[in-house]
Amino acid sequence: MGHDLDRFETDLEELRTVVATLASRVEALETGAQQDITAQEIPSRPPSHPKAAEVAETSQQVTPAAVITLVGRSCLVFCGAFLLRAITDAGTIAQGTGIILGLAYAVFWLIAAERAGRKHSVLSAEFHGLSSVLIAYPILIEATHSFNVLSPATAPLVLTLVTAFGLAVAWFHRLPVLAWATSLATMSTALILIRLTYRHEPFAIVLLLLGLATVWLAYRRGWHGIRWFTAFGADLVVLHMSVLAASASGIRPPFDELSIPATGLIALALFVIYMGSFAIRTLVRHRNVTAFEVLQTVAVLLVGFGGAARIARSTGSGFVILGLAAIILSLISYAVAFASVDRRLGRGTNFFFFTSLAIVLMLYGSSVAAPETVFLPLWCVLALAAAGLGGRFDRVTLRAHAAVYILAASMTAGIPGAAKDAFMNSDAQGHPLGTLGLLVLGFSLVCYLVLAATQVGTDTKWRARLPRFIVAVITAAGIGTLIVNGFESTGGTYASDPGWMAAIRSLVLAGAALGLAAAGRRETLRELRWLVYPILAIGGIKLVLVDLPTGNPSTLFLAFAAYGTALILAPRLMKRSGPQGVPKSESSSGSNRSTANDG
Numbered sequence: 085m086g087h088d089l090d091r092f093e094t095d096l097e098e099l100r101t102v103v104a105t106l107a108s109r110v111e112a113l114e115t116g117a118q119q120d121i122t123a124q125e126i127p128s129r130p131p132s133h134p135k136a137a138e139v140a141e142t143s144q145q146v147t148p149a150a151v152i153t154l155v156g157r158s159c160l161v162f163c164g165a166f167l168l169r170a171i172t173d174a175g176t177i178a179q180g181t182g183i184i185l186g187l188a189y190a191v192f193w194l195i196a197a198e199r200a201g202r203k204h205s206v207l208s209a210e211f212h213g214l215s216s217v218l219i220a221y222p223i224l225i226e227a228t229h230s231f232n233v234l235s236p237a238t239a240p241l242v243l244t245l246v247t248a249f250g251l252a253v254a255w256f257h258r259l260p261v262l263a264w265a266t267s268l269a270t271m272s273t274a275l276i277l278i279r280l281t282y283r284h285e286p287f288a289i290v291l292l293l294l295g296l297a298t299v300w301l302a303y304r305r306g307w308h309g310i311r312w313f314t315a316f317g318a319d320l321v322v323l324h325m326s327v328l329a330a331s332a333s334g335i336r337p338p339f340d341e342l343s344i345p346a347t348g349l350i351a352l353a354l355f356v357i358y359m360g361s362f363a364i365r366t367l368v369r370h371r372n373v374t375a376f377e378v379l380q381t382v383a384v385l386l387v388g389f390g391g392a393a394r395i396a397r398s399t400g401s402g403f404v405i406l407g408l409a410a411i412i413l414s415l416i417s418y419a420v421a422f423a424s425v426d427r428r429l430g431r432g433t434n435f436f437f438f439t440s441l442a443i444v445l446m447l448y449g450s451s452v453a454a455p456e457t458v459f460l461p462l463w464c465v466l467a468l469a470a471a472g473l474g475g476r477f478d479r480v481t482l483r484a485h486a487a488v489y490i491l492a493a494s495m496t497a498g499i500p501g502a503a504k505d506a507f508m509n510s511d512a513q514g515h516p517l518g519t520l521g522l523l524v525l526g527f528s529l530v531c532y533l534v535l536a537a538t539q540v541g542t543d544t545k546w547r548a549r550l551p552r553f554i555v556a557v558i559t560a561a562g563i564g565t566l567i568v569n570g571f572e573s574t575g576g577t578y579a580s581d582p583g584w585m586a587a588i589r590s591l592v593l594a595g596a597a598l599g600l601a602a603a604g605r606r607e608t609l610r611e612l613r614w615l616v617y618p619i620l621a622i623g624g625i626k627l628v629l630v631d632l633p634t635g636n637p638s639t640l641f642l643a644f645a646a647y648g649t650a651l652i653l654a655p656r657l658m659k660r661s662g663p664q665g666v667p668k669s670e671s672s673s674g675s676n677r678s679t680a681n682d683g
Contacts, residue, residue: 146207155211158211158214164189165189179231180231183226183231183233183234186219186220187220187224187246190219191249193212193215193216194212194213194250197216197257198253198256206259210261213254213259213261213262214261216250217262217265217266217269220246220269224243224277225273227239228277229281236286237286240289243273244293247294248297250262250263250265251266255301255304260305263305267294267310267313267314268310268313271291271314274288274317275287275317284321284324284325284347285347288318288321288325289350291318292318292353294314294318295314295317295357296361298310298311302376319387322351322354322387322391323387323391325342325350326387326390326394328347329344330391330394344395347391347395348391348395351387351388351391351395352388352389352392354384354388354391355384355388355389355392358381358384362380362381365377366437366438367420372434373433373434373437385441393448404453406452406453407448407452407454408449409449410446410450410453411445411446411449411450411453413449414441414443414444414446415442415446417441418438420438421434436481443485443489447489447492450463451496456496456497456520457520460497461523463489463492463493464489464523466485467486467487467489467490467527467528467531468527470482470483470485471483471486472534474486474535474538474539475539476538480547483535483552484550484551486535486555487550487555490558491558493524494528496520497517497521497523497524498517498521499517499521499561499562502516502569506565507626508626516569516573517562517565524562525566528555528562529563532552532555535552535555536552539552546611549611550611553614556611560596564593567592568585583634586626586631586634586635587640587643590626590646591642593620593622593647593650594623596619597615597616597619597620597650597654598653598654600613600616601613601655601657604616604657605657616654616658620647620650624647627643627644627647
């Protein structure tokens with residue numbers, strides 16, 4: 085009792101000294117006094133257990149003599165392992181008993197590593213752990229393949245238990261070398277046993293659990309390198325399983341025991357495990373996404389979710405459900421990006437990460453869950469909504485999403501192919517736009533008008549104008565195709581003559597170049613000028629490849645006159661003396677606002 089009271093009084097006196105020192109420092113800072121206060125150092129508290137502190141300090145010292153001693157001790161550890169193997173090979177004990185004793189021997193040294201870790205003998209603990217790893221995992225391979233003591237169903241369970249014990253010891257006592265050795269040994273053992281037993285499912289589950297464990301080891305212990313290797317191993321195995329399960333020729337020996345439903349579930353589990361971990365870290369723990377998370381997200385989307393979708397398509401079941409799940413996940417990602425990430429972390433990497441994930445899932449999910457007559461109008465509506473919201477809240481990300489939706493819809497509806505046939509086809513008749521193509525063209529025109537009307541500022545950087553440019557390209561190509569198709573649909577003499585149709589196409593291209601050049605004189609629409617020279621280049625190529633081979637003097641006169649006029653007038657129309665409609669000061673402030681609100 086007296087000893088405790090003395091200790092309490094000592095601690096109280098130290099606390100008083102610390103408070104007095106801090107008070108003097110604060111007073112000196114507030115008054116601006118330039119006094120030397122470094123001499124008033126906070127007295128260091130003597131260790132309450134000097135012997136323990138001395139042991140902890142000496143145990144951290146790494147000397148050549150200490151390393152040599154630990155290597156010698158490891159040799160004796162291996163000596164015991166080889167003795168057990170010799171006794172087993174000689175038939176003194178049964179193979180099953182020898183395997184059990186060998187694994188118990190390896191686990192014993194893991195226990196020794198844990199005890200050394202509790203004593204802060206890090207180097208000794210690492211050597212104990214490495215010895216255990218080098219003994220246990222070869223035994224597991226031989227017990228499964230050579231001795232057939234462990235079945236392909238039992239070996240993954242034993243492998244998981246040994247790995248969990250090793251990673252737990254590494255976690256609690258901060259042993260990165262043991263964590264690396266355990267993880268790499270587990271991954272290698274699983275891959276080797278898959279190759280030897282041709283059984284994927286149980287070992288793939290081991291790799292998924294290992295990937296989950298190493299991800300959180302990186303988050304909580306800072307051991308980032310391990311997760312790259314384990315993620316690659318899990319992705320590789322799931323990819324191989326998905327390719328086998330979705331093969332059109334069926335699963336052939338020696339992989340004929342592969343379960344297709346189990347493969348689909350494992351592929352989905354790969355997606356859920358990694359995306360769930362990333363979501364918890366970014367949303368709950370408020371961290372920014374890293375390069376690993378971005379790359380692994382792409383991998384699990386292609387290998388995990390994509391593999392499950394390929395299997396569902398090959399089997400003809402569950403395909404629509406996966407599409408609906410992707411749509412739901414897309415809506416959740418949009419909600420997370422705007423309702424949570426944007427408020428707490430601003431418009432940084434997390435915002436772009438979740439919005440990009442959302443649009444990929446929406447495009448994929450809606451295209452597999454519904455026919456074109458449903459998902460194409462849906463994409464058009466989403467594009468218009470993104471364009472309007474992008475202008476309302478000044479979000480470049482949403483404008484980019486509007487452009488991506490319109491681009492995907494136009495490619496699905498066949499607008500690029502119809503435009504190529506309309507202007508480069510040597511035949512008189514091309515391929516007209518269908519109903520869905522006209523629908524997409526109408527929405528693209530409205531989207532461009534919305535983007536142009538809501539994005540103010542004449543000095544907006546080219547990256548911010550890129551979504552408008554993409555929509556403008558699709559709109560111009562669609563309108564030009566519609567005009568050419570209108571001439572073709574008349575059915576007159578000119579429409580059936582390839583030469584006259586080639587001349588009409590040249591007229592349309594020349595008119596488009598002049599119209600875009602004139603519209604692009606407005607500084608707020610200057611992205612339209614980016615289309616002028618590409619259109620003139622297309623017109624020149626068409627004159628050589630289409631007009632000259634199919635035309636006659638009359639049609640060539642018309643085509644060359646139109647093209648020459650466009651070449652002369654278009655550059656003059658694009659000339660400008662300065663920003664029109666917006667004063668320079670307002671232009672600069674608008675640019676600053678746009679840059680500040682980028683995202």
